[in-house]
């Protein structure tokens with residue numbers, strides 16, 4: 255767990271050896287404590303270097319250990335002892351120094367970083383704070399404003415930035431360990447007192463209170479209910495106003511509150527869920543670690559609308575050459591200008607030249623003969639997409655992968671019109687595709703494991719969080735969205751307003767309430783889908799009761815909003831009004847209030863007061879209920895995949911862990927009881943009927959989310 259050796263006759267080199275990230279597990283802490291004791295007691299040793307094996311200094315505390323009781327030596331006294339020692343200790347930082355790893359570096363008397371190293375205190379993203387002295391030492395070293403920014407955001411910084419801030423003493427392009435050993439030898443004769451960061455006085459700005467007040471407000475607004483960022487501010491305040499001995503106690507108190515909170519559990523669950531999500535498996539036994547992806551060098555994107563443009567940019571950013579295809583000259587020119595503009599803005603931000611030579615724009619599919627992969631992003635129309643796939647089949651060489659960016663259409667039906675169904679897969683990006691991190695890789699029944707592996711690996715290369723899902727209408731994300739949106743509109747009928755529903759959801763932690771989100775996405779998209787599914791439009795039988803469709807409750811209000819040409823932000827009017835088309839500042843619109851009142855009086859609905867609790871329960875339990883059905887149907891392999899999709903694609907608050915984790919935190923029994931209650935009150939809403947899997951899990955004693963798979967295993971899988 256830590257190797258001890260003597261180098262250059264007098265330097266004790268302690269190398270952490272806990273792959274993959276040299277996390278500070280109890281065994282590692284124990285090994286460091288023993289090695290340090292040895293080094294400090296051995297008269298031959300004049301200095302110490304701490305290093306991490308495999309080019310990674312240390313990824314911090316072992317997060318897996320957080321679930322159990324503390325074992326092994328606690329970190330704070332161990333780090334204090336290193337700092338207090340009478341022999342110089344130098345941290346040789348390669349790769350990462352994160353969290354407890356950064357705190358370990360902070361107690362060393364000197365820090366040498368490799369020029370590619372990254373440092374940071376990401377604890378806040380795990381719902382905790384840097385509780386091994388990080389909140390007390392960093393402000394003493396770099397001052398309050400910079401420390402606040404790093405600790406409250408968890409941002410990783412480069413070695414160069416760390417040097418500028420005064421965190422590291424030297425940045426090197428050579429082997430950091432060798433440089434650190436030489437550095438340590440030179441440090442032997444120098445006094446150490448000024449190198450012990452905990453003994454420094456925190457440099458405070460004159461307007462400390464005003465600064466802390468302003469940061470608190472800022473952090474509160476961004477945190478959307480997350481507790482850790484605010485606790486971080488309080489801990490840094492202690493560093494500014496208390497001696498180290500008291501500040502460290504305050505840090506520990508704040509940590510204790512956070513550590514046992516549901517939010518910390520949710521955020522740590524998210525950390526592992528995100529990493530689990532990439533590990534796909536097919537019923538055939540093919541999976542992420544036994545299927546080789548193909549190398550992708552040349553790609554094509556068909557359609558230069560919002561999605562297509564974002565996909566082109568995402569591909570070009572990672573050095574893949576792209577042929578972008580449009581059907582008309584004018585659309586091609588507009589798309590081209592926008593793609594170039596986006597890449598040039600990127601390049602300007604990074605101070606490099608834009609990789610425009612990777613791009614080619616064309617009106618002809620004939621240009622796609624030699625590409626490795628095509629991503630189709632044309633209008634969401636099955637007939638059109640089938641036509642494109644047929645044409646691609648004729649034009650592209652037989653080995654080219656054909657992918658669709660459809661947000662919910664049948665990927666297997668598209669595969670069926672090609673000469674290579676095994677090379678067809680869905681790659682569902684989220685808008686705007688160059689910004690949003692989520693990618694649903696939709697596996698059709700005929701998609702080969704190599705095809706899936708390639709789409710997943712390409713997603714990863716583009717910096718996306720890729721999740722493999724099965725093929726059904728809406729896949730995972732959009733299929734779950736339907737019951738969620740339905741509940742929101744039913745609540746409107748019953749007496750709520752868009753503002754009230756959005757506020758309840760935003761107070762819960764969503765980046766945007768459902769109506770603001772719909773306005774941003776465009777209301778016409780859903781309207782077109784409803785028309786195509788026979789739910790609305792001129793072909794509807796006039797004898798059909800207006801609030802029922804296909805045997806179930808139906809809310810026609812969204813159709814009425816669209817009939818008025820209100821398509822959301824892009825038209826300047828939707829559920830809200832905006833200053834102008836494309837505006838983002840949502841204001842209440844009295845016309846919507848009138849529409850709701852007229853609607854209710856037309857159908858004799860007596861509006862009632864609806865509590866925020868009912869809004870949350872009806873929207874989110876219906877959402878999770880559909881998630882249980884998706885698991886039953888084998889469309890998602892595990893709850894973690896669903897949660898990752900909602901975290902990265904739909905703005906679900908991370909500190910709630912995602913819809914499935916949230917249901918488990920509320921208690922599955924309670925979710926079941928509330929769904930039964932609401933289903934009884936609304937028997938014509940099938941989405942409120944508790945799913946068999948939910949009932950099964952409750953009958954099995956509501957196991958933790960990580961164990962649900964055992965209960966799903968026997969069911970049919972589409973993956």
Ligand code: 3H9
Pocket residue numbers: 274275277313314315316317318329350352353354355357376377380383384385386388526529530
């Ligand atoms: C802390 O330090 C608290 C302190 O203040 C003190 C309190 C007293 N623990 O991400 P990857 C696993 S809190 C356990 O795919 P990459 C990870 O699950 C900690 N496991 O690699 C994965 O496992 P698997 C603060 C960890 O190269 C494997 O390692 N530190 C830990 O893309 C590879 O991970 C952090 O928040 C860990 N600390 O990225 C840093 N870290 O293969 C968290 C990773 O089974 N870590 N694993 O799926 C990271 O940000 C990234 O892992 C890192 C490498 C950037 C290091």
